[in-house]
Amino acid sequence: MRFVLVLMLCAGCSPALMKTRGAEDPMIYDRARVERADRVAIFIPGALSSIAVFKETADWEDEGFARAFYRYPGLDGLPVDHRLDPATAAAEVAAFANTLEASEVTLVGYSTGALIALQAAPRIDPSHHVRVAAMSPAVEHAGGLRTILRGARDMGRAMVATRSVAKAKVWPRFWAGLLFGPDALEAPTPSPELQAAVVAGSKISTPLSTQTAIAHTLALPGWRLPDDLDLTGIPVSFFIGLNDPVFSTLQTTDFSRKIGGVPILGYPGQGHLLFFTRPDVFDDIKDFALGRPPRLR
Structure with a gap:
């Protein structure tokens, strides 16, 4: 434990990890498709996760969605020249959304990405119809x-x-x-x-360097949503495994209450990695994005 603490302190002193923004644009997308789309879905992975967790969403384009992805340092082509800062990430996601001509913007966040999506949503211009789908959402302070x-x-x-x-x-x-x-x-x-x-x-676990791992997690233990977070008028839904060993159903339910009583769609017998064990979760999230009622299975 002492070694881990020393390692984190050393990493925190690294010039690269003192920065909260990198030199490259963290967003990756098909510019032409996004520019002409009336619906855009912005996908935000969890800490230590690649955008590959959203690979099962390609068929969203059949429903008229253009897809964009937010990347983290050290993964998906980004260098480790900064650290993940949730508030900065939320600002970058919102800034990108505010450049869009689309009338509908859906933020899909997995784990830590769900908290970023929640923080970004109120910063998006209300001329866009914004929804937030949180899959296996992290809770504040990384669960403590x-x-x-x-x-x-x-x-x-x-x-x-x-x-x-x-x-x-x-x-x-x-x-x-x-x-x-x-x-x-x-x-x-x-x-x-x-x-x-x-x-x-x-096999879905991506090998990470120590610096990348610390860049992703350094800010999470102390992170909480702002007290003035206002999600009024923004549809939000949680999609969780009812056996999630990372963030328990009780923790998620408590968190839902804190932000206004978010509806929760639970999957029996499932853990934290719904994108792998229940890829049909993306069909349910797509239905939510389109304003459809949940499917019965």
């Missing part, structure tokens, strides 16, 4: 002590279940919990289906 303790507990459960401390054995079992929740983490003998999902799921 409760999330830290739950992560440590789950790692301990993975060690007990595998009777090992070897990363090669423990990490796949920990992934099972991340994908599907504690039941999967503690299964005495994982089913072939679960084993296949864990193997496939582990």
Whole structure:
């Protein structure tokens, strides 16, 4: 733990990580498509995540959406010449949205990206009809002590279940919990289906340098939404796995109440990585963006 703290302090002193804006535009999009679209969806990944988490949204273009993506330092072609600062990211997302001719703008945020979307939405000109879809949304202070303790507990459960401390054995079992929740983490003998999902799921993890990882997470423990955040008139909906081991349903429900009682669509038996385990979540989010009622499955 001391080593981690020292590492973070050193990283915080790095000139690159003192900056909150990089030299390159964090937005990536098809300019011609965006300029002529009446509907634009802006996708914001979670900390430590690539925009690849949104790869299942290509069919949104069939519904008239142009897609744009916000990138983080060290991923998707951006250098690590700055750190993720949520307030700066929200300002950049809003500034981009305010250049659009589109009448409808939907912000789709995953995990940390959901908080950025919430903070950006009120800064977008009301001439745009803005919606916010939050998938597996982070909560303030990155979940704080409760999330830290739950992560440590789950790692301990993975060690007990595998009777090992070897990363090669423990990490796949920990992934099972991340994908599907504690039941999967503690299964005495994982089913072939679960084993296949864990193997496939582990491949979506993007290797990160230490500097990139710290650039993404440095600001999160102290981050909270501004007290004057006003989402009046902006439709917001949460899409969560009901077994999410990162941000619990209780934490998410409490957070929903804090920002005005956001509707929550929950997926039984699912963890934090809905984009992988339930890619149909993007159909539900698209329905929300189009003002359609939720589908019954």
